Amino acid sequence: MDAGLLLDLYRQMALCRRFEEAAAKAYSQGKIHGFLHLYIGQEAVAVGAISAAEPTDYIVATYREHAHYLARTGDARAAMAELYGRATGASGGRGGSMHLFDAGKRFLGGWAIVGGHVPIAAGVAFASKYREEKDVTLCFFGDGTANMGSFHEGLALAGLWKLPVVFICENNQYAMGTPLYRTMSVPDVAVRARGYPMEFEIVNGDDVLEMRDATRRAVERARRTSQPFFLEAKTYRFRGHSMADPAKYRSKDEVQKWMERDPIQVLGKRIQTLGIANAEQLRALDDEAKAQAADAVEFAEQSPLPAPETVMEHVYA
Amino acid sequence: MPEPRVITFREALREAMVEEMERDSSIFLMGEEVGHYQGAYKVSEGMLARFEEKRVIDTPIAETGFAGVGIGAAMVGLRPIIEFMTWNFSLTAYDQLVNNAAKLRYMSNGQFKLPIVFRGPGGAAHALAAQHSQALESLYAHVPGLKVVMPATPADAKGLLKASIRDDNPVVFIESEVMYALKGEVPAGEHVVPLGVADVKRPGRDVTLVTWAKMVHTSLKAAEELARDGIEAEVLDLRTIRPLDGDAIVDSVRRTGRCLVVQEGWPFAGVASEVIALVVREAFDQLDAPPERVTSFDVPMPYATNLEALVLPSPDRVVTAVRQLLGLEEAPARPAVAGGAR
Numbered sequence: 193m194d195a196g197l198l199l200d201l202y203r204q205m206a207l208c209r210r211f212e213e214a215a216a217k218a219y220s221q222g223k224i225h226g227f228l229h230l231y232i233g234q235e236a237v238a239v240g241a242i243s244a245a246e247p248t249d250y251i252v253a254t255y256r257e258h259a260h261y262l263a264r265t266g267d268a269r270a271a272m273a274e275l276y277g278r279a280t281g282a283s284g285g286r287g288g289s290m291h292l293f294d295a296g297k298r299f300l301g302g303w304a305i306v307g308g309h310v311p312i313a314a315g316v317a318f319a320s321k322y323r324e325e326k327d328v329t330l331c332f333f334g335d336g337t338a339n340m341g342s343f344h345e346g347l348a349l350a351g352l353w354k355l356p357v358v359f360i361c362e363n364n365q366y367a368m369g370t371p372l373y374r375t376m377s378v379p380d381v382a383v384r385a386r387g388y389p390m391e392f393e394i395v396n397g398d399d400v401l402e403m404r405d406a407t408r409r410a411v412e413r414a415r416r417t418s419q420p421f422f423l424e425a426k427t428y429r430f431r432g433h434s435m436a437d438p439a440k441y442r443s444k445d446e447v448q449k450w451m452e453r454d455p456i457q458v459l460g461k462r463i464q465t466l467g468i469a470n471a472e473q474l475r476a477l478d479d480e481a482k483a484q485a486a487d488a489v490e491f492a493e494q495s496p497l498p499a500p501e502t503v504m505e506h507v508y509a
Numbered sequence: 510m511p512e513p514r515v516i517t518f519r520e521a522l523r524e525a526m527v528e529e530m531e532r533d534s535s536i537f538l539m540g541e542e543v544g545h546y547q548g549a550y551k552v553s554e555g556m557l558a559r560f561e562e563k564r565v566i567d568t569p570i571a572e573t574g575f576a577g578v579g580i581g582a583a584m585v586g587l588r589p590i591i592e593f594m595t596w597n598f599s600l601t602a603y604d605q606l607v608n609n610a611a612k613l614r615y616m617s618n619g620q621f622k623l624p625i626v627f628r629g630p631g632g633a634a635h636a637l638a639a640q641h642s643q644a645l646e647s648l649y650a651h652v653p654g655l656k657v658v659m660p661a662t663p664a665d666a667k668g669l670l671k672a673s674i675r676d677d678n679p680v681v682f683i684e685s686e687v688m689y690a691l692k693g694e695v696p697a698g699e700h701v702v703p704l705g706v707a708d709v710k711r712p713g714r715d716v717t718l719v720t721w722a723k724m725v726h727t728s729l730k731a732a733e734e735l736a737r738d739g740i741e742a743e744v745l746d747l748r749t750i751r752p753l754d755g756d757a758i759v760d761s762v763r764r765t766g767r768c769l770v771v772q773e774g775w776p777f778a779g780v781a782s783e784v785i786a787l788v789v790r791e792a793f794d795q796l797d798a799p800p801e802r803v804t805s806f807d808v809p810m811p812y813a814t815n816l817e818a819l820v821l822p823s824p825d826r827v828v829t830a831v832r833q834l835l836g837l838e839e840a841p842a843r844p845a846v847a848g849g850a851r
Contacts (some may be wrong), residue, residue: 219651250585284618293617300584301617305608311574312609315581322537322587342604345574352569508621509654509677 195468199234201243201400202474206481207244208259211268214485215275215289219435223493224275228303229256230287233430236455237362239263239405241330241423248298250320252313255290255304260332260346267495272488278495284385285498298327298401307333307340310359313414314350314420317357321418328414330407331356336367338381350420358410359422362397362458364429364470369441378381385422397425398453401462414471430455514697515826519689521663522628525670528591528698530560533588536674539566539575540592540629549594550630550689558602576602576627578706580610583679590674593629595682596645597813610679611654621781624674631659632723632773633810634819635687644774646722649681650750650783656680656704657750658754661725663693665748668702676704685723705752709761713743714766719758719784721747724771724822731771731827742831750780758784759791766797767834771827775845776804798834803827807847 212232218224231238242251242263253260261271261282274281275289282292283302290304294311300316303309313331320327338361340445358462361382367375376385382392391413395406403425428450432439439447463469469477518522525619530536537560542549544557544567557565568575572593579589593599599606606627613621635643650657658673658680660666666684673680710725711732725746732742745761747754762768770781781802785847788800806820832838 227763230716241743252581283620286618287616293620295617295620300581301611301613305604308577308604308609309579311605312581314574315578315583316585317581318578319585319587324580341601342577342774343571345571346572348569349574349578489572506615506617508656509614509619509622 193468197467198459198463198466201239202459203265203477203481204239204243204290205459206478207268207484208235208239209263209456210478210481210485211262211271211357211488212258214441214489215272218276218489224289225277225418226288227255228275228435229345230431230435231256231259231458233450233454234362234399234427235259235392236459237397237425237427238332238362240400240414241360241407241458242380244404245330248327248329249411250300252300252316252318252330253302253311253331253332254306254309254334255302255336256334257292257302257332258289261292261294261299265294266295268484268488269491273492273495275496276492277497279498280491280494280495286357289301305313306379307337307342309333309463310337310343310346311349311484313357313478314346314355317350317355318353320356320462326413328358330360330411332359332360334361334367335363335365335372336375337361338384339367339375347385347388347390347420351390354418356414356418357420358407359420361422361424362427363424364427366429366433368433369437369439371441382422382424390420390422392422392424394424396469397427398455398458400459408471437457514695514723515692516663516695518663518666518684518690518691518693519550520825521667521695522670522684523552523556524695525555525674526553527556527559529671529674531562535586536588536590537564537566538592538648539568539579541568541570541594541646543567543592546819547559550686552689553592554720562620566702572598572602573605576605577609577623580605580613584613584621588624589672590626590628593627595641596629596631597641597643599627599629599645605679606649606655606679607652611652613677614678615654617748622677623679624677626670626682627682628670629684629688630689631683632685633762633817636812636814636817637810638812639809644805646683646750647774650780651832655751656678656695658682658704658748659750660684661710661722662733662747663691664695664700664704667695670702671701672704673766674699675701686746688723688796702748704749705750707753707754707757708746709743711744712744713765715741715743715765716760716769716834717743717761717765718769718771718827719745719747720771721750722773724773727822727824728827731831732823734824734828735831740817740831740835753783755787755791758787760794762788763795766795768792769802769827769830770800770802771822772802772804773822775807776802776844777807779804798836801834803830807845
């Protein structure tokens with residue numbers, strides 16, 4: 193087991209967690225506006241999957257994408273400044289929490305109409321194939337997306353044209369505030385990939401190593417064969433759909449049961465069992481993550497607002 | 510100087526695509542029946558043989574899917590031409606055009622260009638009924654981030670399509686089924702008509718007919734008839750709805766003192782309203798009559814051909830509206846608006 197890798201995954205997940213806790217605090221203080229969708233509890237999916245891809249592989253994600261952005265770019269300052277709506281943000285304050293972009297690092301959003309980005313991800317993969325480049329596209333979305341027509345059209349075209357895209361369904365059990373069993377006729381989203389046709393695998397999305405390994409297989413397969421692949425990661429959203437949602441539709445028992453699978457705790461225990469680091473050393477990593485989140489908040493708060501005279505810029509190229 | 514030749518509107522569009530695709534390998538054509546079927550309206554006839562399946566790509570009936578694929582491909586540097594068999598079908602992909610294509614550049618703070626053309630026929634053809642007869646340019650022109658282009662002649666079809674393909678923004682390019690066979694002189698080779706520049710299709714001193722696409726021909730017919738009575742109508746073809754050539758509109762109306770907008774689509778919150786708002790603001794002092802518009806009736810398109818003819822703007826309706834603007838006939842009561850608005 194690669195000790196450095198495990199510690200790095202732990203550090204990355206801790207950063208996602210502490211970043212979002214800091215964002216939630218700033219939101220409750222009225223410093224961040226609009227919608228804020230937290231990923232807390234699901235960190236292993238984004239961190240594990242993105243760690244398995246090459247930095248040149250494309251990432252296309254949803255409005256719950258802070259962790260994906262951090263896993264790809266590591267830039268907590270740009271992310272937090274964007275949540276604050278500042279000129280130094282990832283999207284210059286024009287996008288906000290739901291629309292993080294980094295073209296240079298091939299982080300292609302940040303899309304906030306459920307399902308709409310699935311065909312876009314297929315299109316990015318189409319471009320790779322058209323240009324005979326070996327890059328793979330990773331497309332993240334939730335279980336709620338699997339009922340949208342755009343999801344099915346995107347998968348249908350990826351299957352038809354054999355596009356090198358890995359669809360990663362983050363099944364956090366809830367489509368906004370409605371549980372999966374009320375919104376879907378099948379318990380596993382992944383079976384829907386069958387008809388396109390697409391190989392699939394269902395993994396424990398709270399185990400960052402399992403997530404990483406499965407993604408690596410899927411990405412390498414997509415790269416080698418130019419075939420799409422469907423991964424379903426079973427996970428759980430510890431918080432509500434957004435900051436506006438107290439998530440009263442879930443029992444304490446249910447939440448408690450899932451929190452025992454907290455991906456950061458799971459990895460922490462494994463690191464200790466393997467003797468890679470002790471509790472104190474892990475706490476130090478966590479403290480670093482807290483410090484990085486605090487630094488990001490400070491950076492955001494000191495950053496300028498977007499200049500009013502730029503409001504009309506970038507509508508057209 | 511390139512040699513003018515007479516070709517059809519359809520051939521002019523094809524020529525633009527073929528020439529651009531030969532120039533730039535990042536351009537491809539994708540849509541329903543564009544390849545093996547040779548195009549539902551034969552616009553892409555022969556292109557598959559020329560460019561093979563890699564660049565002339567047949568799709569399933571999945572507008573959201575292939576519009577989105579085009580957007581994704583454009584995000585990372587390709588230059589797709591996405592054909593909608595008709596613009597009516599684009600409504601199933603409206604999310605892709607309005608939420609994604611139009612917004613990407615702005616919400617990413619200018620990190621991406623989106624060089625993509627969505628094209629196909631729009632508006633009424635003949636007895637296609639309510640779901641296949643819609644002139645939707647007002648819907649798309651409403652959205653910042655999109656450009657909306659509507660040629661009226663074969664030469665403009667070629668030149669504007671070439672400009673649209675070379676543009677780094679998403680372009681809504683609306684053609685017309687009933688104009689595909691229209692013939693006209695078109696320069697061979699390089700012929701690019703810049704977006705955002707209107708064109709006087711017939712000069713006149715008494716009234717400005719502001720119009721575009723198929724209605725240019727309706728307006729030209731009306732202008733001929735008016736000329737028999739000594740009324741000289743100027744026909745200003747917008748060619749591009751967005752960006753709108755406001756200067757050309759205002760300059761013309763200031764000269765003629767009268768403005769009639771001739772629009773195929775519905776009246777409510779349409780392009781004509783926008784043109785009239787501009788005219789009122791910037792040519793108010795030169796107006797000899799309130800600006801007026803001739804549009805479709807405020808109704809879904811009926812199938813029966815007699816009703817369809819009634820609903821669509823005709824040269825007769827344009828002639829009558831001009832005579833009313835000139836005070837030669839009494840102005841009518843406010844046209845009926847569906848839904849009981851008063």
